[in-house]
Amino acid sequence: MSTTISENSSLKYSSTKLSESQKIDLYKKLLKPRLIEEKMLILLRQGKISKWFSGIGQEAIAVGVTASLSNEEYILPMHRNLGVFTSREIPLNRLFSQWQGKASGFTKGRDRSFHFGTQEFKIVGMISHLGPQLGVADGIALANLLKENNQITAVFTGEGGTSEGDFHEALNVASVWDLPVLFCIENNGYGLSTPTHEQFRCKQMVDKGIGYGIEAHQIDGNNIEEVFLKVSEIAASVRKNPRPVLLEFITFRMRGHEEASGTKYVPQELMDSWALKDPVVNYENHLLEKGVLTQEEIRQFKADIKQEIDVNLDIAFAETTIESIESEELRDVYKEYNYQEVKPGNDVSNIRLIDAISVGLKQSMERHENLVIMGQDIAEYGGVFKITDGFVEAFGKARVRNTPICESAIVSAGMGLSINGFKAVVEMQFADFVSSGFNPIVNYLAKSHYRWAEKADVVVRMPCGAGVGAGPFHSQTNEAWFTHTPGLKVVYPAFPYDAKGLLATSIEDPNPVLFFEHKALYRSVYQEVPADYYNLPLGKASLIKEGKDITIITYGAGVHWALETLQKNTQISADLIDLRTLQPLDTEAIYRSVQKTGKAIILQEDSLFGGIASDISALIMEHCFEQLDAPVKRVASLETPIPFAAALEKNYLSKNRFEKELLDLLLY
Structure with a gap:
């Protein structure tokens, strides 16, 4: 009409x-x-x-x-x-x-x-x-x-x-x-x-x-x-x-x-x-x-x-x-959030990373009646990775919403839900596709609290990463796009236990969170995970291994690559830090370790220039220079888009260069 x-x-x-x-x-x-x-x-x-x-x-x-x-x-x-x-x-x-x-x-x-x-x-x-x-x-x-x-x-x-x-x-x-x-x-x-x-x-x-x-x-x-x-x-x-x-x-x-x-x-x-x-x-x-x-x-x-x-x-x-x-300028970038620990129960089960995310998301839907999930094919189909399978039956289509292919409008709608008293989780089908919703994330969600004290209670889930032969448009790990933007929080777990607890906190937190989930880890990594709801604080790294010779700093799939390397080279005594969250960044854990070992190597899956490894390296140089016994080393993937063919992708990834760079730095 x-x-x-x-x-x-x-x-x-x-x-x-x-x-x-x-x-x-x-x-x-x-x-x-x-x-x-x-x-x-x-x-x-x-x-x-x-x-x-x-x-x-x-x-x-x-x-x-x-x-x-x-x-x-x-x-x-x-x-x-x-x-x-x-x-x-x-x-x-x-x-x-x-x-x-x-x-x-x-x-x-x-x-x-x-x-x-x-x-x-x-x-x-x-x-x-x-x-x-x-x-x-x-x-x-x-x-x-x-x-x-x-x-x-x-x-x-x-x-x-x-x-x-x-x-x-x-x-x-x-x-x-x-x-x-x-x-x-x-x-x-x-x-x-x-x-x-x-x-x-x-x-x-x-x-x-x-x-x-x-x-x-x-x-x-x-x-x-x-x-x-x-x-x-x-x-x-x-x-x-x-x-x-x-x-x-x-x-x-x-x-x-x-x-x-x-x-x-x-x-x-x-x-x-x-x-x-x-x-x-x-x-x-x-x-x-x-x-x-x-x-x-x-x-x-x-x-x-x-x-x-x-x-x-x-x-x-x-x-x-x-x-x-x-102090006020910095404080107002984020809405104040007082983290209240919810401890896990004793009932645990050995589940995959993908299961931990699915269960954690479901428990958050139960805990927050004002939480709405939006994304492409997430309703009856359960999402391309089946993380929301069964959610429609549990929560109804009003709260589990299939969307048209329009990332920008859906991210913006998440902001509107937040303004009007709701929480929103937006699933990017692949992290690569967030480029179509980039503007409202970095210019609306990120800046609203600083500009007019309005929260942006939105979590954007980001299935990411290479190693699965998905090629240039389905394999990026693009966290550096967002760690550069004040007002956003960036979470990147490597284990099922962390993924479940950090997702709970990301949804509790009234600030915008980019939650990265590595696709290659979805079904390959298992861990004992508490069955009940629990949370973990953002901005706290995990010290997975302790040693005296070198500090290895990484996150996501890089944690597993580093563990494989250390298992292969048992003579190396290293602190292995899993950052878990990139914004806020646990600089205290980094400095404490580097000041102890005197050497630092940073491993990331993303390509080198402009990645978060560069900033971590600069922070170490500024705050730990007198304790360093060698230059800070960054290890990253090639400066190319991510290729499809298995041999090309293998050569692209930083995984295959890490061991040599680690051993060379130890000999410095």
């Missing part, structure tokens, strides 16, 4: 569907962001704010949509949606402090303009990459469905953002899962300076809903009454009958993408024609004409709002400039 409007439709207001008090309320809500913007443009020219993204000409959309939702329903706005924030009645001094990078804002000076969220006002702000917030809206809406609270979610994007893959992924997921999301597209004619005919060839945005089976409506985005009435009607329907709806709002941006870019690329006749459709001026004239307001009342409204602006600006300007306190 879709409805459209004529491009040349004039602003025609309803005179009977709204009471006079409703009309006045809409007018005041429309007026407030306009007057704030006019003041901001003055301050920008005075150099008192650094940047401004103007929504002049588009206010009716933000105001109308927000007025149509309850204050408990989440809205995900863009940088031109000031009306969302003012309609939710966020204190202006906090908004002004946010734009000035002051502490009373919402990001402690760590981000600018509208790149913030606030649980208090149920607003989730954008990131500059635009697209991921559409998937986040999916996750928030999924949480609402699971809560059965009959709430909807509204998310904004511009017509330019509809070209991003995240847009298409998010619409597809919302359609397949019948998620109560209003996808609000502000079609203002230009993506920065690129006109719509250079962005897409469909006639109108509503056409983009057709392929996803999504109901779509086109609305005059400059007509506040049409926006409010139409969205209110649709919202009421979606609350009763959950489903996604695409809303295309026809509007125009009267100023540049941001003020520095100007509008010289816009034909003057186009600017003139849209100026006649100004949403504030037209509605004001309508209310005057109908006798709903008088000139004196309008003058008083404007005077009151301007006074409110000035008073709150004074508060914001009087606030001291924020200062960097390094």
Whole structure:
């Protein structure tokens, strides 16, 4: 179903569907962001704010949509949606402090303009990459469905953002899962300076809903009454009958993408024609004409709002400039998590690594009723490695969810679930495929707590590693992509006991965790593992062997390669450290061992340059230099993609070079 409007439709207001008090309320809500913007443009020219993204000409959309939702329903706005924030009645001094990078804002000076969220006002702000917030809206809406609270979610994007893959992924997921999301597209004619005919060839945005089976409506985005009435009607329907709806709002941006870019690329006749459709001026004239307001009342409204602006600006300007306190900066990267040990019971069984992960995941599902698992083929099929086999029967399809092939939207949906009170585990079918979901992991999950104190309670499971003849696209061990990113935790167990306990903690922890599971170890490594639920602390390495001559530092499959080498060379007296977690890294265990042995060799399966072995080597050089009796040695795989043929893969892997490098270092 879709409805459209004529491009040349004039602003025609309803005179009977709204009471006079409703009309006045809409007018005041429309007026407030306009007057704030006019003041901001003055301050920008005075150099008192650094940047401004103007929504002049588009206010009716933000105001109308927000007025149509309850204050408990989440809205995900863009940088031109000031009306969302003012309609939710966020204190202006906090908004002004946010734009000035002051502490009373919402990001402690760590981000600018509208790149913030606030649980208090149920607003989730954008990131500059635009697209991921559409998937986040999916996750928030999924949480609402699971809560059965009959709430909807509204998310904004511009017509330019509809070209991003995240847009298409998010619409597809919302359609397949019948998620109560209003996808609000502000079609203002230009993506920065690129006109719509250079962005897409469909006639109108509503056409983009057709392929996803999504109901779509086109609305005059400059007509506040049409926006409010139409969205209110649709919202009421979606609350009763959950489903996604695409809303295309026809509007125009009267100023540049941001003020520095100007509008010289816009034909003057186009600017003139849209100026006649100004949403504030037209509605004001309508209310005057109908006798709903008088000139004196309008003058008083404007005077009151301007006074409110000035008073709150004074508060914001009087606030001291924020200062960097390094301990606070570092502390706020992660949400505080107080690990509480759950000790294992005495009942044990000899199981494989894959069994330990499956049992551990199942026990976490039992322990956390708000935990949702998402991934490709994980439901009835049980996943390509059968880790979730039987989970649908145990927990139902609401919590064990097959996904379309769209890693970015599903990672983003995990973030949305977290925002709305759930925990999420996302299974990458293979760790290699995480590249398709890389953006929301490193830019959304990793940065949210630092930016606006919002947790990202998401675990991304990563079946990884070579040695199984899977070739370049199914064999990577890509942990270094994520250990480089502040805000993420990275776990990489080598044994069933550790895998089960560390997975439990990763799910308990409200911070984003990348949980690496080596495919070659899934069915080849057995261990006595407690049957009951237990956990293990992150950031604590395991000292598997003790010796005096050398320290071997490794993780994942490298631990087993090192054990094989030591079993073959019984004369070597070595400390063997299994890192288990790479972020946080147990530097204390590393330093303690190296200071004792005087020699260190670091073994990783990943290729050498830029891998975590390089950072560990640098840390040892910086902190243990005086105790070293030889250079720190790194052993890694070839600087090539991972080959398929057995002979090529064998030569690629660092396993086959480790013994020689170890013996050479001992002789140094």
